[in-house]
Amino acid sequence: MQAVDYRQINRILDEHRRDPLRLVQILVRIQHDYGGCPPAVRDYIAKAVNVPQAQVHGVVEFYHFLSPERLGDYRIYLSDNITDRMLGNERIMAVLQQDLQVRRGQPRADGRVHLDYTSCTGLCDQGPALLVNGRPITRLTPALAGEIAERINAAEPLDAWPAHWFQVEESLRLAGPVLAARSEPGRALQAAFQQGPERLLKEIDRSGLRGRGGAGFRTALKWRVSRDAPGKAHYVVCNADEGEPGTFKDRTLLTRFADEVFEGMTLGAYVIGAEQGFLYLRAEYGWLYPHLVAVLARRRAEHLLGHQILGHDFNFDIDIHLGAGAYVAGEESALIESLEGQRAVPRTRPPYTATHGYLHQPTICNNVETFVKTTLIARNGADWFLASGTRHSPGTKLLSVSGDVARPGIYEYPFGVSVQTILDACGATDTQAVQVGGPSGTCITPLEFGRAISFEDLSTGGSFMVFNRSRDMLAVVQNFTHFFAGESCGFCTPCRVGTQLLRQSIDKIMAGHASARELADIAETASTIRSMSHCGLGQTCANPLLDTLQRMRPLYESRLTSLDFVPGFDLDGALAPARELSRRDDAAAHLGQRCDELGCIVNSEGAGARR
Amino acid sequence: MNGNDFTFVLDGENIRFEPGQTIMEAATQAGIYIPHLCYHADYRPRGSCKLCTVKINGRFGSACTMPVQPGMQIDNDTDELTAMRRRLVQMLFVEGNHYCPHCEKSGNCQLQAVAYHVGMTDSHYPHFYPLRQLDASHPDMLLDRDRCIACELCVRASLESDGKAVFGLAGRGSRTRVVVNSESGLLGDSDFSADDVAARICPTGALIPKREAYLRPIGARQYDLRDIAHNAPPDPPSPEQMP
Structure with missing residues (x-):
């Protein structure tokens, strides 16, 4: 590992204009070059970009892939x-x-x-x-x-x-109109210039396009609100922080359809009057950065970006910002905090991003797939888009299919497709459950495989994970619940503490230490977390537990001890360090913790009894 | 309702408000208490402790950040909300290490007072017993992170009132913690002073002056005598006012 080279750090700082808004970007580079952001480097950076040391410290500790010490080569x-x-x-x-x-x-x-x-x-x-x-x-x-x-x-x-x-x-298993589209950079822009921004916006409105990240907000409405909001400048943000476990369709789109993504952002800029855009790329996709930078450079050379795009009086350019490992940054206001060089903590709403986004200016923030669809609507018209999907969910959806299937990969289906149709296509057999929309989504069992993928039924950002009957669904719930506990940003009490409590509960159940009361407690704790949490992470973090408690309760009951009451304190476990220190492992050094039929603690056989 | 009708309904009562006020501000002005810990009238609301969660036209929201709209129907003092707030306070108690019986802040502590107000009689959840760093390096102030609830009031007060930025938050999730803006990370090496506004803002005993702990005996303190709902807004007492 090389010693810290402050000339190299100065070069990184200068590349980022010593701009505090680029603090996360600077730290990502430092982490990459030196394997960590140790205190001396943090202090140097704090002085160079003129922010408090505590802020640099706070940012480094917030993101998974930044570390306060060097981690190695x-x-x-x-x-x-x-x-x-x-x-x-x-x-x-x-x-x-x-x-x-x-x-x-x-x-x-x-x-x-x-x-x-x-x-x-x-x-x-x-x-x-x-x-x-x-x-x-x-x-x-x-x-x-x-x-x-x-x-x-x-x-x-x-x-x-x-x-x-x-x-x-990139396994494109089933191509619909998006995946089958041939890339023709600039055609959607030409079509847009012919009709002008207002007609383009009306066309997008008529298409009924809704956000593909999962929430399903009307894209045209978001753009109109943002366009009409007063501000010093307007901004376009592409949310490529595809963090929902089991989702990888944006990886495919960014690899194969980067032109459509950037063109969609450019169309957004044309409609709302923005000159600057950002693509926020999740850290895990950092390996796509060189490819995306190359596409941007080519588009600039082709006059599809930059000054006077295609000869029109319209300037727009795109900067790629890297994430540093934080699921919560997928929430759009947290993403914008990260874009501004801060910890990715969701903002208080109202005001909303559309009117108070990047630098508190009007900003549109859309999913990768949404921008691709915008490009295709501009190119092919709203009628083309409306030809597939349902009344409330027009168009198609890209699904990331994984788990117990013969053919994992990307499937494009019109909205309204049934879960069973997808399972048949991807070669799923003996399926026990499907997790639609990732851990924050819905877990369904075969009884519900007739349900449809759509905003009005099973909403999803694209994750579709399949589990056959050999799988322990409680291990699935445990994985998801641990995920939320690790990803809670810590801002609000119910999510910060509640995700830990849920993690403890599922661990207790898996260890066979839980009683029936635990299940009732989970439901009550979950309702407090869901109702009081600041953002979607907390509001959905109990879904894996609640869905399976509702649909697969016997699985839980089979793991419970038969008692109504089990002490939360494991006396024998707590004595383990004492046994290790005293080098004793005889029977009398063990105090089991069992309850009699009245709920009183009695010593386990062989411990107290034998003394 | 016309454009000049600046009233809303809080627990069935018509309340007047001034345009631009949050639910918390309007309620406080009307003499109605909404439980809170991270809110302080002098600072921009943060909305993180979530104790002030109310039901706004049937949906949950934070009273300290939500602007009032004419005609809003708001539930505050209901059994449902009190039960959920009790769980929130219990979460705060098990998350840190709070030793009320021998804490210097007992009786003046808002966390303890709110716990009494919402009827908390046990901790309900298993304690986390986290290991947190105590910082006694400052000559006049003690930073005991065991009692910190990450409300960020010291961060805001130092930045906005004292113009110093002594504190910040680092970590994430349950490892979120207050850090000090000095090269060593110690309070004693920062420019923090016991005269700072931030020195008197902590709602718990996390940031507490030294040598004042028992000047007024436990039992005769602010919240020992009256429920927090009937106390004047807890202004940070100036040093001269301290008994």
């Missing part, structure tokens, strides 16, 4: 979505720990290797996956993990590793 993050689990990521972790002689979450003694789990990396169709210094390796096997460890132990730089290890496949 090789920083490995193993994806820990439930689909990675099902594909054996725990075995991969065991091999890496063994072969690298490192323990998860703790730097290796020589300080060169760091290994940990991370939330879903958006590679569920080809898991188990990991990121090493931001670069993806998919379809891991224990053998491949061993080879990776060998190269790391030999201190071989990543560029010398086999290039095909870093290949990411």
Whole structure:
């Protein structure tokens, strides 16, 4: 690991104009170059961009992929979505720990290797996956993990590793009108210039296009409100922070349809009168950055971006901002905080992003897929768009299908498609449950496979995870509940504490220590969290527990102890350190904790009784 | 209703408000108490403790951040909300390490007072027993993170009233914590002073002056005598006012 080179840090700072708004971007680069943001570097940066040291500290500690200490030359993050689990990521972790002689979450003694789990990396169709210094390796096997460890132990730089290890496949399984569209950069813009911004907006309005991130807000309404809001400047933001576990359709769109994404943003700018746009790319997709920068450069050369686009009196350019690992940044006001160089904490609404977004100016923030659809509507017209879908959910939806299916990948279906149709197409058999819309969405069982993917029935940002009958659904719930506990930003009480309480509850159930009362408590705690939380994360974090409690209650009941009451305190467990210190492991050194039929604590057999 | 009708309904009572006021401001002006911890009249509302959650036309929202609209129907003092607020306070208690019986702030503590107000008699949830750093490096002030509820009032007061930015929040989720703006991270190495407004703003005992702990005995303190709902807004007492 090289020593901190302050000339290089100065270069990074200058590249970002020592602009405090670019603090997250600066720290992402520092983390990449030095493997961490240690105190001396943080203080240097704080002075250089003129913000309090505590702010730099706060930002570094907020994001998963920034660290307050240096983590090493090789920083490995193993994806820990439930689909990675099902594909054996725990075995991969065991091999890496063994072969690298490192323990998860703790730097290796020589300080060169760091290994940990991370939330879903958006590679569920080809898991188990990991990121090493931001670069993806998919379809891991224990053998491949061993080879990776060998190269790391030999201190071989990543560029010398086999290039095909870093290949990411894009499996387009079923193409609808979007995936079948041929890329013709600029055609949608030409069509827009012919009709003018007002008619374009009316056309988008007539198409009924709704936000593809999952919330389903009317795109045209958002744009109109933003356009009409007074401000010093208007901004366009593309939300490419695809963090919902099990979603990877934006990865495909950014890889194959980057032109359509950028063109959609440009159309948005044309309608609302913006000159600056941002694409906020989740850290896990950082490996797409060079590709996206190249597409932007080509579009500038083709006069599709920059000054006087296609010769018209219209200037617009796009900057790519990298995330640094935070699911909550997918919430649009948190995303904007991050764009401004802050911790990604959701803002208080009202006011809304449309009128008070980036720098508190009118801003449209839309999902990657929404911008692609805007481009296609501008190119092909609203009628073309309205030809598919349902009355309240026109058009198609890209679904990221993963889990127990023969053919994982991207499927494009008109809204209104039934879950069963998708299951048949992707080769799912003996299906026990489907998680539609990711952990924050809905878990359904075969009784409901006739339900439709649409805003009016099963709303989804694109995640579609399938579980067959061999799976333990409570392990799924546990994975999701841990996910929320790890991703809560900590701003509001109900989510900060409540996600931890739910995590404790499911762990207690899985360990066989829970009683019937636990289940009633979960429902009550969940209702407080859902009603009082500040943003969608807290409002949905109990869904995995509540959905399965409602639909699969016997699964829970089979794990309960038969008693009405179980003490929350594990006396025997608490005595473990004392036994270790006193080197005693005889029967009398164990105090079991059992209850008699009246609920009184009695010692377990062989402990007190034998004394 | 015409454009000049600046009234709304709070627990069935018609309340007048001034345009631009939040629900909290209008209620306070009308002498109605809505439980809160992170709200303070002198600072921009943050809306994070969520104790002031009310039902606005049937939907939950924070009273401290939501602007009043004419005709709004708001529920505040209901059994449903009190039960949920009790759970929130219990969450705050188990999340940190709060030792009321021997805490110097007992009786002057808003967390404790709100807990009494919402009828909390036990902690309900298992305690987290977190390990948090105590900072006694400052000659006149103690920063005991065990009692911190991450309300950010010290952060706001230092920034907005004292012009200093002594504090900030770091970490995330349940590891969110107050950090100090000095190279060592210690309060004693910052430019914090016991005369700062931020030194008297903490609603709990997390940021507390040294050598004043028991000048007034427990039992004769602000919230020992009257429920927090009937106390004057808790202005930070100036040092001269301290008994």
